[in-house]
Amino acid sequence: MKTFDVYPLFDIEPVKAEGSWLWDNKGQRYLDLYGGHAVISIGHSHPHYLQKIKEQLDRIAFYSNSVKIQLQEELAMKLGELSGYPDYSLFLCNSGAEANENAFKLASFHTGRKKIIAFKGSFHGRTSLAVAATDDPSIQAPVNANEQIEFVCLNDFDGLNKAIDQQTAAVIIEGIQGVGGVQVPTTEFLLKIRELCTQYGAMMILDEVQSGYGRSGKFFAHQHASIRPDLITMAKGMGNGFPVGGVLISPDFKAKHGLLGTTFGGNYLACAAAIAVLDVIKEENLLKQAALTGKHLMDSLENLQGIKAVRGYGLMIGVEFEHACAPIRKALLEKHHIFTGSSSDKNTLRILPALNLGRFEVDFFLKAIQQLAPVTNHN
Numbered sequence: 001m002k003t004f005d006v007y008p009l010f011d012i013e014p015v016k017a018e019g020s021w022l023w024d025n026k027g028q029r030y031l032d033l034y035g036g037h038a039v040i041s042i043g044h045s046h047p048h049y050l051q052k053i054k055e056q057l058d059r060i061a062f063y064s065n066s067v068k069i070q071l072q073e074e075l076a077m078k079l080g081e082l083s084g085y086p087d088y089s090l091f092l093c094n095s096g097a098e099a100n101e102n103a104f105k106l107a108s109f110h111t112g113r114k115k116i117i118a119f120k121g122s123f124h125g126r127t128s129l130a131v132a133a134t135d136d137p138s139i140q141a142p143v144n145a146n147e148q149i150e151f152v153c154l155n156d157f158d159g160l161n162k163a164i165d166q167q168t169a170a171v172i173i174e175g176i177q178g179v180g181g182v183q184v185p186t187t188e189f190l191l192k193i194r195e196l197c198t199q200y201g202a203m204m205i206l207d208e209v210q211s212g213y214g215r216s217g218k219f220f221a222h223q224h225a226s227i228r229p230d231l232i233t234m235a236k237g238m239g240n241g242f243p244v245g246g247v248l249i250s251p252d253f254k255a256k257h258g259l260l261g262t263t264f265g266g267n268y269l270a271c272a273a274a275i276a277v278l279d280v281i282k283e284e285n286l287l288k289q290a291a292l293t294g295k296h297l298m299d300s301l302e303n304l305q306g307i308k309a310v311r312g313y314g315l316m317i318g319v320e321f322e323h324a325c326a327p328i329r330k331a332l333l334e335k336h337h338i339f340t341g342s343s344s345d346k347n348t349l350r351i352l353p354a355l356n357l358g359r360f361e362v363d364f365f366l367k368a369i370q371q372l373a374p375v376t377n378h379n
């Protein structure tokens, strides 16, 4: 049997990883500024993370959600404290798309409504409603067609005003649009969504799957705007590579047995991984570090030739070139052995490294991009 061929692959086979570095099967070292798509939050193979998972594996790896799993309570306590949402509840699942599906269900159960407002350029996952709320028809199968979803341009106040009404169950927005090319909703726009959702009795869902867990220099990107959504979804950085996702649910929602459920969500190993990530974020002060390193990196990039715009917060950075960035991304990988990310905007390169990226690594990247940007610009 072969694997179903849906991913365009680099001809690179990583066999070892540590901190912000990867090594392939030929011994070549790579700087990881992509974090396996914003997943690596505390760095590859962090000793505390490895120890927590290994110890848990030796005790018990899995049982179902029909028994008490104390690690889920510990995770919820630590997450509530570090994220600034101690009064919210946590529902654990396995991925970002699944977190969004559950958030949509909760919003619909709670309001009794069906209509969802999403934004142009959005990405919310590949499952049923999550993909319907994603602004990319090429990944929507006919069965995903859903007339309940209305797309509005990001930061378009008039469009939002016209779209929202008494039928709206939820407005879903990414803390920072990732796949869309690191597009940042303005503080005023987030405040307006909050205001209109409250006015119309709709739920505000913040998709923090990519922008959450410290990536923006705050625990969640929407905290730059000081708003409190009704539902917050997360995944990627939560387990530093171990598959785990979750929904933070405001105290206004009432839980009922059987309302939501999952076989694997909240399993012992996922909880051990997620707790280890929170421990390291707290102990190593990674929110502050991501904010400082990100600022230094963004300021330095802004001064470089050939770069049109630098967007983002913390270590979620979009570098927009005056031309398609594919040749630069290729050269970074092949000549300088640096992984970066692409986006649906062909001119924008995404930088999504571990939150404890060091100054040496930042300078390594800046030197490489300085050499490449002006050269590729003349082509």
Ligand SMILES: Cc1ncc(COP(=O)(O)O)c(C=O)c1O
Binding pocket: 094, 095, 096, 097, 098, 100, 123, 124, 125, 126, 174, 178, 179, 207, 208, 209, 210, 211, 235, 236
């Ligand atoms: C903002 C956002 N939401 C949801 C998802 C889907 O997450 P997953 O691939 O874990 O289902 C992604 C994945 O890239 C994402 O960036």
